[in-house]
Structure formats: structure tokens, C-alpha cells
Amino acid sequence: MNVSFIGLGIMGSRMAQNLLNNGISLTVFNRTTAAMHPLVAAGAKKADSAQSCVADADIVFTMLSTPEAVEEVALGELGFVQKMKPNALWVDCSTVDPTFTRQIGARATEAGIRFLEAPVAGSLPQAAGAQLVFFCGGEATDVESVTRLMEHMGRKVVHLGAVGMGASLKVLVNSMLAQSMLVFAETVNLGEHLGLSKDFLLEFLPSLPVIAPFVQAKVENLKTGEYPTNFPLSWMQKDLYLVCKAAYEQDTPLILANATKEAYMAAKQSGLGKEDFSAIYAYLNK
Numbered sequence: 001m002n003v004s005f006i007g008l009g010i011m012g013s014r015m016a017q018n019l020l021n022n023g024i025s026l027t028v029f030n031r032t033t034a035a036m037h038p039l040v041a042a043g044a045k046k047a048d049s050a051q052s053c054v055a056d057a058d059i060v061f062t063m064l065s066t067p068e069a070v071e072e073v074a075l076g077e078l079g080f081v082q083k084m085k086p087n088a089l090w091v092d093c094s095t096v097d098p099t100f101t102r103q104i105g106a107r108a109t110e111a112g113i114r115f116l117e118a119p120v121a122g123s124l125p126q127a128a129g130a131q132l133v134f135f136c137g138g139e140a141t142d143v144e145s146v147t148r149l150m151e152h153m154g155r156k157v158v159h160l161g162a163v164g165m166g167a168s169l170k171v172l173v174n175s176m177l178a179q180s181m182l183v184f185a186e187t188v189n190l191g192e193h194l195g196l197s198k199d200f201l202l203e204f205l206p207s208l209p210v211i212a213p214f215v216q217a218k219v220e221n222l223k224t225g226e227y228p229t230n231f232p233l234s235w236m237q238k239d240l241y242l243v244c245k246a247a248y249e250q251d252t253p254l255i256l257a258n259a260t261k262e263a264y265m266a267a268k269q270s271g272l273g274k275e276d277f278s279a280i281y282a283y284l285n286k
């Protein structure tokens with residue numbers, strides 16, 4: 001079986017490496033070519049374009065930043081979908097919104113290929129350690145045909161139903177993640193302004209049940225003022241936009257996520273977009 005991987009950023013590079021570690025025959029492509037070098041050194045074949053990357057593939061994984069990037073790389077003028085073998089399977093792991101993933105799924109079907117959405121829960125450490133959770137939407141037979149590959153990259157594969165269900169769950173999860181981070185950041189910031197010591201707050205607050213457990217992994221960033229990027233703040237702002245778009249389309253209120261989106265947008269505009277999303281604290285605290 002020939003497998004291709006397009007989009008070798010923070011997540012994709014590590015997912016592709018785990019496929020290689022498990023002996024999968026892999027062809028890779030990334031817009032910025034330097035990202036391909038470590039994988040080629042580890043045994044991957046390097047493609048010169050997204051189109052040439054998929055030509056022999058039975059399964060194509062994509063891990064791209066935004067819906068716009070997925071649209072361009074897969075379905076644009078030089079998009080790879082038109083070059084895929086008939087009935088080959090495209091698995092999109094990028095975080096996009098439910099309506100978008102349904103639209104590209106329909107276009108993939110029209111083009112004569114199979115489509116599965118499989119956004120992931122987990123960040124850089126989970127991608128590196130093959131501990132991701134895949135939120136699949138699509139045909140059960142397609143999920144079955146890639147489960148073994150996903151198990152090389154993750155610890156769990158969840159089939160949620162038709163295309164769109166994976167993106168639905170993913171935007172909900174990231175909405176909670178973004179809000180929990182903001183709640184912690186503004187609580188610590190106000191605590192400091194009220195005269196409580198930052199070190200005390202960072203030690204004590206995570207021990208309380210009111211804090212989301214993942215926050216513990218971000219405490220060191222707030223302590224040191226360094227925000228090494230596991231999940232770029234820009235992509236968190238993008239995901240908040242996507243969940244708000246989904247709520248708008250469903251004609252249902254989403255009050256806190258909309259407010260949170262604007263906080264992350266302001267932080268992004270202040271120059272923190274490439275930092276880890278925990279840098280929302282740096283924005284509040286400056």
C-alpha cells in the first residue's frame with residue numbers, strides 16, 4: 001500500500017515520522033521544502049508537488065493549517081485531488097469546520113475518490129508520541145481501512161458518523177480548550193493585580209478542581225514567560241472562528257466562545273500569533 005502525506009508542520013511532520021517508524025512506504029510533500037528533509041533522511045520519498053505526491057497513492061493524508069489551505073492544496077487549480085487514482089482514499093486531518101468538510105467531501109466524491117475526515121485531539125507531544133485521538137467522519141469501511149495507519153500515529157480512533165461529525169466534535173473540543181486557557185490566564189493576571197504572588201497562583205490554582213487538567217501543562221510557560229509553540233495561537237483563533245461560524249449556521253447562541261475569539265484575535269494582532277496559545281496570558285499581562 002502506498003501512502004502519501006501532505007502538510008509537514010508541527011503536527012504533520014511527527015505523524016508522518018510515526019508512519020515511517022512503522023515501516024510504511026511514504027511519499028511526502030510540503031510547500032516549504034526544508035520540512036521534508038528529516039523525513040527523507042528517515043526513508044520517505046520526496047515529491048516536487050502535491051500533485052506528484054499523490055499520483056501512486058492508495059491513501060493520502062493531509063494536515064494543513066486552515067480551510068483555505070486545504071481548498072487550495074486539494075481542490076485549487078493545481079490541487080492534488082484531480083491526480084489521485086480512482087477510488088483512492090483522501091484522509092483530511094486538518095481542523096476545519098463541519099460545513100467545509102462536507103463540501104470538500106462532496107467534491108472529492110464527484111472527482112471519483114473516497115473521502116474521510118479525521119481531525120485529531122492532542123498536540124505536539126501527543127503527535128510525537130503517537131498518542132493522538134482521531135475523530136473520524138465518513139464511511140465505516142474507510143475508517144476500517146485506515147485504522148491500522150492511524151494506530152501508528154495515535155492511541156484511539158473514534159468513528160462519529162457521517163462526514164461533518166468529526167469536525168463538529170473537534171471545534172467543540174477546541175472551543176473548550178481556548179476558553180479554559182483564557183479563564184486561567186485572566187484569573188492569574190487579576191490575582192497578580194490584586195497582590196497575590198504569581199508563583200503562588202501558578203502553584204495553587206491548578207490543584208483546585210475548578211481548573212481544566214490540561215492547564216497544568218501550560219503553567220511552566222506562564223512561569224517563564226516563554227511560549228514554545230505546541231499549538232500556534234493563530235490556529236486557536238482560527239478554530240474559535242470555525243466554532244462560531246458553526247453556531248451561526250445552526251442559528252444558536254455561542255456567547256463565551258465569540259468573546260473568547262476576540263481575545264485571541266487581539267493577542268494575534270499584538271504579534272503573538274506564532275507563539276503557543278498559552279501566550280494569551282502574555283497579552284493580558286503586558
Ligand SMILES: NC(=O)c1ccc[n+]([C@@H]2O[C@H](COP(=O)([O-])OP(=O)(O)OC[C@H]3O[C@@H](n4cnc5c(N)ncnc54)[C@H](OP(=O)(O)O)[C@@H]3O)[C@@H](O)[C@H]2O)c1
Binds near residue numbers: 006012064095230
Ligand atoms: N499544533 C497542534 O497542537 C494541533 C493539534 C490538533 C490539530 N491541529 C490542527 O492541525 C492543522 C496543522 O496544524 P500545525 O500545528 O501542524 O500547523 P503548522 O505547523 O502551521 O503547519 C501547517 C501546515 O500547512 C501548510 N500550509 C499552510 N498553508 C498552505 C498553503 N496555502 N499551501 C500549502 N501548504 C500550506 C504548511 O506548509 P508550510 O510549512 O509551507 O508553511 C504546514 O505544512 C491545523 O488545522 C491545526 O488547527 C493542530
